[in-house]
Amino acid sequence: xxxxxxxxxxxxxxxxxxxxxxxxxxxxxxxxxxxxxxxxxxxxxxxxxxxxxxxxxxxxxxxxxxxxxxxxxxxxxxxxxxxxxxxxxxxxxxxxxxxxxxxxxxxxxxxxxxxxxxxxxxxxxxxxxxxxxxxxxxxxxxxxxxxxxxxxxxxxxxxxxxxxxxxxxxxxxxxxx
Amino acid sequence: xxxxxxxxxxxxxxxxxxxxxxxxxxxxxxxxxxxxxxxxxxxxxxxxxxxxxxxxxxxxxxxxxxxxxxxxxxxxxxxxxxxxxxxxxxxxxxxxxxxxxxxxxxxxxxxxxxxxxxxxxxxxxxxxxxxxxxxxxxxxxxxxxxxxxxxxxxxxxxxxxxxxxxxxxxxxxxxxxxxxxxxxxxxxxxxxxxxxxxxxxxxxxxxxxxxxxxxxxxxxxxxxxxxxxxxxxxxxxxxxxxxxxxxxxxxxxxxxxxxxxxxxxxxxxxxxxxxxxxxxxxxxxxxxxxxxxxxxxxxxxxxxxxxxxxxxxxxxxxxxxxxxxxxxxxxxxxxxxxxxxxxxxxxxxxxxxxxxxxxxxxxxxxxxxxxxxxxxxxxxxxxxxxxxxxxxxxxxxxxxxxxxxxxxxxxxxxxxxxxxxxxxxxxxxxxxxxxxxxxxxxxxxxxxxxxxxxxxxxxxxxxxxxxxxxxxxxxxxxxxxxxxxxxxxxxxxxxxxxxxxxxxxxxxxxxxxxxxxxxxxxxxxxxxxxxxxxxxxxxxxxxxxxxxxxxxxxxxxxxxxxxxxxxxxxxxxxxxxxxxxxxxx
Numbered sequence: 148x149x150x151x152x153x154x155x156x157x158x159x160x161x162x163x164x165x166x167x168x169x170x171x172x173x174x175x176x177x178x179x180x181x182x183x184x185x186x187x188x189x190x191x192x193x194x195x196x197x198x199x200x201x202x203x204x205x206x207x208x209x210x211x212x213x214x215x216x217x218x219x220x221x222x223x224x225x226x227x228x229x230x231x232x233x234x235x236x237x238x239x240x241x242x243x244x245x246x247x248x249x250x251x252x253x254x255x256x257x258x259x260x261x262x263x264x265x266x267x268x269x270x271x272x273x274x275x276x277x278x279x280x281x282x283x284x285x286x287x288x289x290x291x292x293x294x295x296x297x298x299x300x301x302x303x304x305x306x307x308x309x310x311x312x313x314x315x316x317x318x319x320x321x322x323x324x
Numbered sequence: 325x326x327x328x329x330x331x332x333x334x335x336x337x338x339x340x341x342x343x344x345x346x347x348x349x350x351x352x353x354x355x356x357x358x359x360x361x362x363x364x365x366x367x368x369x370x371x372x373x374x375x376x377x378x379x380x381x382x383x384x385x386x387x388x389x390x391x392x393x394x395x396x397x398x399x400x401x402x403x404x405x406x407x408x409x410x411x412x413x414x415x416x417x418x419x420x421x422x423x424x425x426x427x428x429x430x431x432x433x434x435x436x437x438x439x440x441x442x443x444x445x446x447x448x449x450x451x452x453x454x455x456x457x458x459x460x461x462x463x464x465x466x467x468x469x470x471x472x473x474x475x476x477x478x479x480x481x482x483x484x485x486x487x488x489x490x491x492x493x494x495x496x497x498x499x500x501x502x503x504x505x506x507x508x509x510x511x512x513x514x515x516x517x518x519x520x521x522x523x524x525x526x527x528x529x530x531x532x533x534x535x536x537x538x539x540x541x542x543x544x545x546x547x548x549x550x551x552x553x554x555x556x557x558x559x560x561x562x563x564x565x566x567x568x569x570x571x572x573x574x575x576x577x578x579x580x581x582x583x584x585x586x587x588x589x590x591x592x593x594x595x596x597x598x599x600x601x602x603x604x605x606x607x608x609x610x611x612x613x614x615x616x617x618x619x620x621x622x623x624x625x626x627x628x629x630x631x632x633x634x635x636x637x638x639x640x641x642x643x644x645x646x647x648x649x650x651x652x653x654x655x656x657x658x659x660x661x662x663x664x665x666x667x668x669x670x671x672x673x674x675x676x677x678x679x680x681x682x683x684x685x686x687x688x689x690x691x692x693x694x695x696x697x698x699x700x701x702x703x704x705x706x707x708x709x710x711x712x713x714x715x716x717x718x719x720x721x722x723x724x725x726x727x728x729x730x731x732x733x734x735x736x737x738x739x740x741x742x743x744x745x746x747x748x749x750x751x752x753x754x755x756x757x758x759x760x761x762x763x764x765x766x767x768x769x770x771x772x773x774x775x776x777x778x779x780x781x782x783x784x785x786x787x788x789x790x791x792x793x794x795x796x797x798x799x800x801x802x803x804x805x806x807x808x809x810x811x812x813x814x815x816x817x818x819x820x821x822x823x824x825x826x827x828x829x830x831x832x833x834x835x836x837x838x839x840x841x842x843x844x845x846x847x848x849x850x851x852x853x854x855x856x857x858x859x860x861x862x863x864x865x866x867x868x869x870x871x872x873x874x875x876x877x878x879x880x881x882x883x884x885x886x887x888x889x890x891x892x893x894x895x896x897x898x899x900x901x902x903x904x905x906x907x908x909x
Contacts, residue, residue, distance in 0.1 A: 171507060174456065175444060186449050217636065224633035230453040230473060230508045 163192065163213050164239040165246060165316045166223065169324055171231040172198050172206040179229050180208055189222050190214060193313035205233070207324075209315045236324060238316050246316040250294045255282040256305030264304045271297045282307070326496040331460045331486065332357035334497045335424060338467035340367045341499045344395050346386065346761050347371070348379035352399025353439060354426030357491035371761055371790060374782035376403050378754035380410020381780065384419045385755030388741045389716055390762045391544055393475050396423040401439030404485075405446065409748060411481045412450040416745025417567060418542055420479035422470050423451075429489035430458060443485040452480030453508075457487070460495035465502075472502045477510025478631040479542055510630060514647030514655060522602070522626045522643055523659045527668070529600035531623075531675040532560040535583065535612075538567030538744065539605020539630065539649050541737045547571070547650030548737045551604065553657050559667030561679055563591035565606050567744045570734035580679070581688070584612045585880050586726040589687035589889055590679055596886035597678070601625045605649040608638040609745070610908075618885035628652045687878040688730050689892050697847050699724065699799045699870040703731035703771065706797060709854050714766040715739065718755040720776030721747045723805035723876040728771040750779030753796060757783050760792040767795070767858060774800040774827060774867075784837040787863040795857050797866045798830060801874065809875050813897050814906055834865035845869035882908035 170176050177196055184191050192211040199207045212222060219237065226235045238244035252273070254264050261281075268275065268285050271293065277284035287297050291314060298309055318324070329337065335358050339347065348371045351359045362370050373379040376398045383394025394414075398407050404425040414421045428437040444456045453473050455466045466484055474482040526532060534555060540547045548571045555562050555578055562572040563580040572579060581588035583595055592614075595601065601623045606612070608627075613619045616638065625641040627634075628649050635644040645652055669676070690700045717732055718741040719725040725742055734740050741759060743751035752770040760768040770777075777798055787794050807822040834841030840862045844853040850868075857864045877892045883905020890897055 174458075175448065178445070179448060182449055217640070221633065221637060224635075228631070228633050230505070233507045 159215055161213050161215055162219065162239070163211065164219055164237055165244065165314060166210045166212065166226070167236050167238055167316060167324065168208040168210065168226055169233040170206050170208060171233070172204045173231055176206070176231045177208070179231070180210075180226065183225055183229065187221070187225060189218065195313040195315045209313070211314050234324060236318070238318055241318060244316050244318050246290055246314055247288055248291050248294050248312055248314050249286065249288045250298070250309055250311040251276070252285045252287065252298060252301060252309050253282060253307040254285065254301050254305050255307050257281050260304045264301065267297070267300050267304075273297060326498040328494055329497050330357065330361070330491065331457075331463050331493050331495065332361040332491040334460070334463050334495070335467065335486070335491075336361045336365050336368060337497055338464065338499070339395065340365075342393070342468070342471050344368055344393070347395040347397050348373055348382040348386070348758065349397030350376050350379060350399065350403060352403050352426060354400035354428060354488050355397060355403075355424075355491075357488065358397060358424070358426070358486075370397070371757070371786065373754065373757075373786050375780065376406035377409050377750065378757070378780050378783040378786065380407050380414065380421070380423065381748070381751050381754035382758030382761070382783070382786075383421050383423075384410065384414055384417070384751070385718055385741045385758030386762050387419050387421060387758075388541075388755075389738050389759040391738060393420040393422055393471055394758065396421065398423065399426045399439065400428055400443065401441045403439075404441055404443040408446060408450055409746075411447055411483065413743050413746040413748045413751065414481040415450055415452065417743065418479050418538060419481065420475040421481040422474050423481060423483045425483060425485045426491070427456070427485045427487040430487045431489070433487065443483065447483045450481075451483050454483035454485065456485045457490050460490050460493035463490065463495065464497050465500055468500050468502045469505065472505065473508060477508070478539075511632070511646050512630070512648045512651055514628065514645040514652035516655065518643060518645045519652060519655045520659060522645060523656060523663065525600055525624060525626065525643065526558060526560070526602065526660070527663060529560075529668070530672060531597060531599040532558070532602065532672065533580070533594045533598040533600070534560055534562040534572075534602050534604060535564075535595065535606055536562060536568045536571055536604045537565040537606025540568055540571040543605065543648050543650035545737070547605070547648075547653060550650060550653035550657055552576075554653055554660070557657065557660050557667060559669035559672065560602070561594060561676070563587070563594065565609070565612055565744070566729055566742060568606065569729060569740045570737040573735040574733035575735055582729050585614070586730065586876055586878065588730075589685045589878055589891065590682035592880065592886040592889060593682045594679055595620050598623045603627045603629075603641070604653065605629065607634045610638070613639060614880045615883055615885045620886070685891065687889070687891055690874075693871070694847060697845065697850060697868060697870045699727050699801065699874055700731050701847065702799060702850065702868050702870060703727050705850055706769070706771070706854055707732045709851060710767060710769070710858065713858075714763070716741065716756075716759045716763060716766050716768045718742065718752040718759060718768070718770045720752040720770070720772045721749045722773045722776060722807075723801075723809065723874075724771055724773040724776075724799040726806075726876045727799070732771070749776035753777055753780050753794070754783045754786075756794040756796070757786055757792055760787070760794050761790070768793075769795040769797055772796055772798045773805060774798050774802065774830075775804040775824060778828075781833070784834070784839055784863060784865070788838045793861050793863055795864045795866065797857070798868060799870050800827070800830070800867050801870050801872045802827060803872060805874075806876065808873070812875070813881065813901055817898065830865045830867035834863075837863070839863040839865060841865050841867070843867040843869070881905060
């Protein structure tokens, strides 16, 4: 059934949405997606991409964007217009979804700081993936807010650098994309 | 049956399988194998242009006037970059085109080789889709898929970049007969429930208007037929965008003329005051809407478009119908007929009377003159003297283009080739070459401006080589007229760089090309000279000297709404546009 679209103009305020895009993994497909965002002036807060079905040459791209409802609808429709794009789902609009991010965090320090660092890492279920006598590299996975919080706690304890994968997301329940 | 051949031979075989008769191109190092294959074939005729941009516009004119796919063949590097303007033009006007570009051999890609450029990178945002062919095994599928993508759904340009080693490589060729695609699935049929609601809305409308666009032309003759039928069945008035002219006949009683920035008063007022707008294959472009927040404030809007992303992009509508407008209109006709056989002419009588009052304003009027040729008069005469012939019109971009849209009248689709979305000066002359290639015996006229026409003048040489008797009718006012008009509107009449200080002698230029030149600056001689132009079986450059500082009116000034048009008798146009409007284009 068709949907009237008056509600699009309802809100001028911006919302953060997570989109998941199923694409053919062919050369240039990421450039098409990214080029679309820059050409049409859409925002990208975070973007992750990886092949997910090797045999069928398919990749999933997860994009976090901030836009008004009208622009969000345009982003989805413009993405669907790209030839190698199978489907686009707005996970935020479709209800609760699972969102995770992985970060590797390097912290240097000695003495009491080092002990405190380890204690906090345990509380956050961050794993030690590298250690030297005066440093750790932690691996932490979770919602971005959790990762964010852990990083800020590490700040005063000798945070050296952080790398983050960006958000990846999947819908809840039994239905696939 | 698979057949073994080289990549270059596959290109030609695919063109033959796609029933391509003409291609427009220019050779170079990276396409030599394909040119060799062309040399050895007798089914596909190659038209050698003088500049790759010319090839793309010729292909657009060819496509637009036939409904077929235009095909272009150019070399790597500068060949490809010169094609970019035409590709973008075709993208914005939804013209089906396949452009084959040569590329340096695969081992050299990325090495900054001679005449190398990142063609797929450069053309990614100005094509509907593009391909870099890395292996000859992929070539047959890609060639045919390119045609499918270019011509189906909302049409557009597709680039196939073929490295030279792939052109030489041997592989198996078979026509895969592509009629679908795993991920690209244009929606052709409109949703029946939505069409039913549309018909109900139309049955209740008191102030309805059809606003039609290039989509009707792209959809084909059936769409034109259904549109005309629908207009007749309902009795509703019809207006059209620049791209849609000819779908509804200009001599039809319900015709309001073109709408938009230089549209008629009655068309724009009808858009502003209507209670139901039925948009068919148009996209609420900024030339059409004027100020968005004051656009047709009291209407409900139905939008029929094959491209879902066109819906609610600029104007939020009440009832979107995604589908091919030919299919949707056909369904609409059927549903309307099931409800009633009488048009609503009686019920909408007050509205039609209101429209007649707007018509009486005669917004296309202009001051006549006995001593100088008025540009509007020149077009009127051109129309009168050619209307009974098999005539095709192309244009460049600017005032002459708008005057042509206003004063030349189109009763058939595919007769009007113009650069609408991109606004490409230099489009018309090569486009007329393409049109004439497709319609050898027709009268093909490029209504041009003296500035635009110089951008692609070299294609006169192409016309002469192939004996294409195109008529280039130049409205010569010595100014880039639309630039000058905007400088008068916005910049205190300071005509910065918009006057052509040094123009060529177009008559001598015609002679130098081996064409025929005509100059006219006297309204009394105009008819005779137009007849001379028509009767000569040669390309003609017609230098028609017109009023120098004529403004193209009526006009919706930038930042204003439909009901705030500047009419022809406005004395001072320099104080109309406010600060907010000035930043708009």
